[in-house]
Amino acid sequence: xxxxxxxxxxxxxxxxxxxxxxxxxxxxxxxxxxxxxxxxxxxxxxxxxxxxxxxxxxxxxxxxxxxxxxxxxxxxxxxxxxxxxxxxxxxxxxxxxxxxxxxxxxxxxxxxxxxxxxxxxxxxxxxxxxxxxxxxxxxxxxxxxxxxxxxxxxxxxxxxxxxxxxxxxxxxxxxxxxxxxxxxxxxxxxxxxxxxxxxxxxxxxxxxxxxxxxxxxxxxxxxxxxxxxxxxxxxxxxxxxxxxxxxxxxxxxxxxxxxxxxxxxxxxxxxxxxxxxxxxxxxxxxxxxxxxxxxxxxxxxxxxxxxxxxxxxxxxxxxxxxxxxxxxxxxxxxxxxxxxxxxxxxxxxxxxxxxxxxxxxxxxxxxxxxxxxxxxxxxxxxxxxxxxxxxxxxxxxxxxxxxxxxxxxxxxxxxxxxxxxxxxxxxxxxxxxxxxxxxxxxxxxxxxxxxxxxxxxxxxxxxxxxxxxxxxxxxxxxxxxxxxxxxxxxxxxxxxxxxxxxxxxxxxxx
Amino acid sequence: xxxxxxxxxxxxxxxxxxxxxxxxxxxxxxxxxxxxxxxxxxxxxxxxxxxxxxxxxxxxxxxxxxxxxxxxxxxxxxxxxxxxxxxxxxxxxxxxxxxxxxxxxxxxxxxxxxxxxxxxxxxxxxxxxxxxxxxxxxxxxxxxxxxxxxxxxxxxxxxxxxxxxxxxxxxxx
Numbered sequence: 001x002x003x004x005x006x007x008x009x010x011x012x013x014x015x016x017x018x019x020x021x022x023x024x025x026x027x028x029x030x031x032x033x034x035x036x037x038x039x040x041x042x043x044x045x046x047x048x049x050x051x052x053x054x055x056x057x058x059x060x061x062x063x064x065x066x067x068x069x070x071x072x073x074x075x076x077x078x079x080x081x082x083x084x085x086x087x088x089x090x091x092x093x094x095x096x097x098x099x100x101x102x103x104x105x106x107x108x109x110x111x112x113x114x115x116x117x118x119x120x121x122x123x124x125x126x127x128x129x130x131x132x133x134x135x136x137x138x139x140x141x142x143x144x145x146x147x148x149x150x151x152x153x154x155x156x157x158x159x160x161x162x163x164x165x166x167x168x169x170x171x172x173x174x175x176x177x178x179x180x181x182x183x184x185x186x187x188x189x190x191x192x193x194x195x196x197x198x199x200x201x202x203x204x205x206x207x208x209x210x211x212x213x214x215x216x217x218x219x220x221x222x223x224x225x226x227x228x229x230x231x232x233x234x235x236x237x238x239x240x241x242x243x244x245x246x247x248x249x250x251x252x253x254x255x256x257x258x259x260x261x262x263x264x265x266x267x268x269x270x271x272x273x274x275x276x277x278x279x280x281x282x283x284x285x286x287x288x289x290x291x292x293x294x295x296x297x298x299x300x301x302x303x304x305x306x307x308x309x310x311x312x313x314x315x316x317x318x319x320x321x322x323x324x325x326x327x328x329x330x331x332x333x334x335x336x337x338x339x340x341x342x343x344x345x346x347x348x349x350x351x352x353x354x355x356x357x358x359x360x361x362x363x364x365x366x367x368x369x370x371x372x373x374x375x376x377x378x379x380x381x382x383x384x385x386x387x388x389x390x391x392x393x394x395x396x397x398x399x400x401x402x403x404x405x406x407x408x409x410x411x412x413x414x415x416x417x418x419x420x421x422x423x424x425x426x427x428x429x430x431x432x433x434x435x436x437x438x439x440x441x442x443x444x445x446x447x448x449x450x451x452x453x454x455x456x457x458x459x460x461x462x463x464x465x466x467x468x469x470x471x472x473x474x475x476x477x478x479x480x481x482x483x484x485x486x487x488x489x490x491x492x493x494x495x496x497x498x499x500x501x502x503x504x505x506x507x508x509x510x
Numbered sequence: 511x512x513x514x515x516x517x518x519x520x521x522x523x524x525x526x527x528x529x530x531x532x533x534x535x536x537x538x539x540x541x542x543x544x545x546x547x548x549x550x551x552x553x554x555x556x557x558x559x560x561x562x563x564x565x566x567x568x569x570x571x572x573x574x575x576x577x578x579x580x581x582x583x584x585x586x587x588x589x590x591x592x593x594x595x596x597x598x599x600x601x602x603x604x605x606x607x608x609x610x611x612x613x614x615x616x617x618x619x620x621x622x623x624x625x626x627x628x629x630x631x632x633x634x635x636x637x638x639x640x641x642x643x644x645x646x647x648x649x650x651x652x653x654x655x656x657x658x659x660x661x662x663x664x665x666x667x668x669x670x671x672x673x674x675x676x677x678x679x680x681x682x683x
Contacts (some may be wrong), residue, residue, distance in 0.1 A: 185668040
């Protein structure tokens with residue numbers, strides 16, 4: 001039932017990317033009978049391709065195009081980074097939608113704003129997203145099974161006085177549901193889930209969209225430029241196919257969901273005489289206010305075996321620190337989550353060489369681990385831009401990534417690692433190390449939603465302030481980062497955006 | 511080349527590529543030239559390089575044969591790219607130069623000191639990243655430290671102890 005559309009068919013909505021944002025908005029539109037062509041730069045794997053080894057899978061599905069600047073950890077494959085994500089799906093809190101009102105501007109450099117929508121408005125879409133993804137602890141789905149690593153986190157958390165500790169809020173089926181099986185506790189979910197228990201658009205949204213007869217997926221189709229007419233209306237998307245040949249798919253509207261770096265690149269690369277600084281960039285905000293969360297990771301050697309490689313990688317969370325409690329010395333909050341690492345990553349994060357390094361791998365079976373994700377205030381100087389002369393293999397300008405930790409982020413990380421140490425030492429941990437993770441895995445900002453066009457790129461629907469038939473459908477639209485892992489909110493916003501696009505089409509205003 | 515070898519080669523490449531990113535070394539070219547170094551020679555590593563691998567990642571009871579196998583893979587990988595082909599030679603020369611005689615003949619204290627003295631060099635970061643990547647993705651190393659490798663073939667850990675921890679104190683578990 002897979003449709004094929006003519007390149008000249010200007011009635012289709014072109015969606016760039018097939019991950020959490022792109023896969024979802026494409027399927028939601030197709031379900032409403034709207035014709036969609038989805039351009040995905042990567043190729044299409046099957047579950048049989050999934051090997052239970054993160055480095056191997058990074059070679060198969062990681063995005064390794066040339067970039068300049070700190071590392072970004074995303075995927076080029078059908079399903080995008082939903083193939084790699086760990087499945088943790090908490091909601092953004094009410095006060096985090098009002099970041100500026102709640103925290104105030106932290107200093108001259110921060111560019112906090114309030115989101116142009118409220119939690120209350122998003123609640124029905126969070127509900128739909130949790131149902132679609134199968135988030136544990138919602139919609140009569142039980143909490144996730146408690147792994148050894150989670151049990152250590154829970155026990156240590158209780159010991160130091162934490163109350164909000166749960167193995168719910170994970171989009172990995174605890175039991176079979178909606179055509180997907182229950183979790184087999186294979187471990188290292190960031191390899192991709194070999195049985196499909198973890199939600200990924202590869203085997204949910206994409207095939208569901210294909211069944212509607214209103215959807216065509218084009219793989220190894222790397223979008224390079226978005227074209228417009230004299231009035232500034234988007235008319236089509238130019239992409240390179242597997243052989244490097246260029247094509248233009250005509251479009252009624254375009255949804256960009258390339259995961260922040262690619263989203264910024266394609267908007268900036270589509271400059272023209274009408275839009276000399278790139279599409280949707282009349283106020284100079286494209287690529288700016290790039291956030292990637294306060295990240296931290298902690299590893300402890302426990303007195304006896306944990307075997308944290310057994311079972312889901314991120315299987316439970318502590319929410320006590322997610323609130324805004326300025327007495328801690330920083331604005332916003334963070335979430336404490338479990339983390340397990342393969343031996344090579346253990347060695348990498350332990351750092352250095354010699355006995356100080358092997359202390360952790362020698363005790364691999366006794367390791368317990370924590371991942372920290374926390375609010376990261378936007379700054380105008382944290383940005384994605386295009387290198388003026390460096391070109392990649394597609395002839396595209398190489399993205400330049402500039403990112404620095406704000407002092408608020410440093411203070412939050414220090415606090416989170418102190419608490420992580422306390423959790424494990426309360427149970428007799430014999431060694432501990434904690435550090436930053438200098439990798440952009442939660443990428444946000446760069447085309448953010450703002451009430452005032454001077455502050456951002458898109459309006460409350462993710463629609464460009466400058467161009468009515470151009471939408472952004474990934475984490476780029478986050479007005480501020482909040483603390484929660486972003487995927488659930490990306491999906492909720494994509495469902496909401498699809499409703500909006502359909503209404504506008506019905507009203508013939510799009 | 512059989513499937514197992516292909517898979518193994520793939521993840522060595524992936525490991526080295528990640529290390530390359532982490533140490534700001536050119537890595538993508540290694541990916542492309544992976545065919546060239548597929549035939550790793552386990553006897554290719556010198557005694558000095560085998561000794562270096564043990565000092566970098568000293569695991570008590572790990573046999574020399576494991577360090578030798580790892581360094582064979584590392585050498586083959588580095589040799590495949592012009593950017594990295596000379597790194598091991600450079601490291602051996604630098605180590606020998608520290609005390610004016612073959613580094614491998616020094617006592618352990620002096621060997622470690624000499625390695626510490628060259629650890630700021632760019633070639634050292636590249637070699638460290640490559641050894642780390644190959645070493646900790648090697649099945650023999652996994653077995654030694656208690657990581658059994660892929661669990662997919664065994665149905666995961668749902669019925670094999672994902673929740674079997676029994677030593678947590680009763681009042682908080």
